[in-house]
Amino acid sequence: MHRIASGELHWTYTLGDVRITALRDGYVDMPIGRLRQNGDKPFSDDLPDQVTLVGGLLRLSVNAFAIDDGNEITLIDTGASNAWHPTMGRLPQALDEAGIDVEKVRAVCFTHTHLDHIHGLVLADGRDAFPRLTRLLVPSEELGLFRAEKRLERFHGMAEPFEAGDHFEADVEIIGAHGHEVGHSCFRVSSGGERILIWGDTVHVPSLQFDRPDVTWEFDTDQDQARQSRLRLLALAADDHCFVAGAHLDSPGIGRVVRSGASFRFEPL
Numbered sequence: 001m002h003r004i005a006s007g008e009l010h011w012t013y014t015l016g017d018v019r020i021t022a023l024r025d026g027y028v029d030m031p032i033g034r035l036r037q038n039g040d041k042p043f044s045d046d047l048p049d050q051v052t053l054v055g056g057l058l059r060l061s062v063n064a065f066a067i068d069d070g071n072e073i074t075l076i077d078t079g080a081s082n083a084w085h086p087t088m089g090r091l092p093q094a095l096d097e098a099g100i101d102v103e104k105v106r107a108v109c110f111t112h113t114h115l116d117h118i119h120g121l122v123l124a125d126g127r128d129a130f131p132r133l134t135r136l137l138v139p140s141e142e143l144g145l146f147r148a149e150k151r152l153e154r155f156h157g158m159a160e161p162f163e164a165g166d167h168f169e170a171d172v173e174i175i176g177a178h179g180h181e182v183g184h185s186c187f188r189v190s191s192g193g194e195r196i197l198i199w200g201d202t203v204h205v206p207s208l209q210f211d212r213p214d215v216t217w218e219f220d221t222d223q224d225q226a227r228q229s230r231l232r233l234l235a236l237a238a239d240d241h242c243f244v245a246g247a248h249l250d251s252p253g254i255g256r257v258v259r260s261g262a263s264f265r266f267e268p269l
């Protein structure tokens with residue numbers, strides 16, 4: 001992958017014949033108490049030095065990703081819009097900065113249906129963010145969760161369920177990574193011999209969870225399954241030498257995973 005453009009809120013790379021753009025929706029600050037270990041117990045170890053806090057809180061980046069095949073643009077996740085903390089909702093500015101025409105966004109795929117991934121379908125003023133959207137892919141296990149979001153009611157009928165193992169277009173494969181949520185999924189994009197795994201919420205706190213993949217997050221619906229999925233995906237990314245892109249990895253949100261002793265290390269692009 002080679003960087004071809006960047007700015008305050010976007011980073012665009014080539015991946016074979018396609019372009020991948022990381023789009024920064026913003027960030028959210030969370031208490032340390034959301035970290036979990038040993039099943040679902042509060043994290044009680046000392047925080048390693050590399051974990052930096054802002055005002056005593058963990059600062060999580062919030063990202064979405066665009067795949068541009070030259071004709072159409074697919075978005076993986078959409079940020080929070082104005083549905084959660086006001087530190088998020090900058091996806092429209094990020095798209096504008098990246099020169100991505102929202103009229104060319106024809107498909108949106110969700111890794112899962114939490115607030116900070118789905119509400120960017122609707123702008124803060126209530127208009128559609130992507131006026132020519134034709135496909136909206138939602139994990140089949142989370143159709144009910146998606147349809148419970150009243151703010152997104154006009155999209156409920158458009159939701160198209162997918163399963164792990166499905167392919168989206170020729171070069172995007174869906175890999176199940178359940179645990180953080182019941183249908184949490186990753187999208188592996190392949191082009192020109194290069195691969196990137198867009199892995200949603202596999203890691204929430206990058207300064208801690210590559211080194212300590214056993215540490216989970218309060219919002220993981222099934223703590224043990226989330227832990228197992230993270231270990232499997234870290235090993236897959238490291239051994240397959242593919243790039244990873246994460247919704248909560250620090251900007252640009254893209255890099256490589258390498259093995260480091262019994263755990264892993266992240267090398268950002």
Ligand SMILES: [Zn+2]
Nearest residue numbers: 114116201247
């Ligand atoms: Zn998230």
